[in-house]
Amino acid sequence: MTDDGSSIEDLLGLGREPAPERPERPARPRSVRWLTLIGFALAWTAAGWLALQALSLAMPLPLLFAVAVTIVAVWRMARTLKAPLPSRQAGRHSYDEDAPAVDDGIRLAVMRWATILEWGHADGARYQRRVHARLAELVDERLRQRHGVSRVTEPDRARRLLGDQLWTFLTVPSKRLPSPRELDVIVTALERL
Structure with a gap:
């Protein structure tokens, strides 16, 4: 302990959690997430059905809805992904750029x-x-x-x-x-x- 009452963990910042880079939105309840997923999927289904009607094409409505749900779900998952960290070799100078990358x-x-x-x-x-x-x-x-x-x-x-x-x-x-x-x-x- 130091004179001001702080411990070594406080001085080194070990007791604190790192501050988030951007403020996070509060998590929505699961029912709200499902309802918004279904709502977006219904909107895409309607847009797809109208586009198919305009082109004089037909597709079963359950299949069109399944495709819309898949698209919305993948889009939501992709938003949560983060880019991987760059490799240790990233940014290093390559002497022979035409040579194949062989681990010789x-x-x-x-x-x-x-x-x-x-x-x-x-x-x-x-x-x-x-x-x-x-x-x-x-x-x-x-x-x-x-x-x-x-x-x-x-x-x-x-x-x-x-x-x-x-x-x-x-x-x-x-x-x-x-x-x-x-x-x-x-x-x-x-x-x-």
């Missing part, structure tokens, strides 16, 4: 890397956090799989395997973003590893 793991990984590299190109902090960290993870994994070495446990051997340029890139923090040429050299050294 390699394609998804390449698209993820392309997005990470695009984000890292504009922001130095994001580059250090996302791109540089991911490249370091790739180097560590490649060292572990191919040579049984870890940069943490055997730094001298890892440095010999990586070479001075790749080692410096991974261990010395840089204040500036590497140029595309420097990244190409780093990735080529990583691929040779």
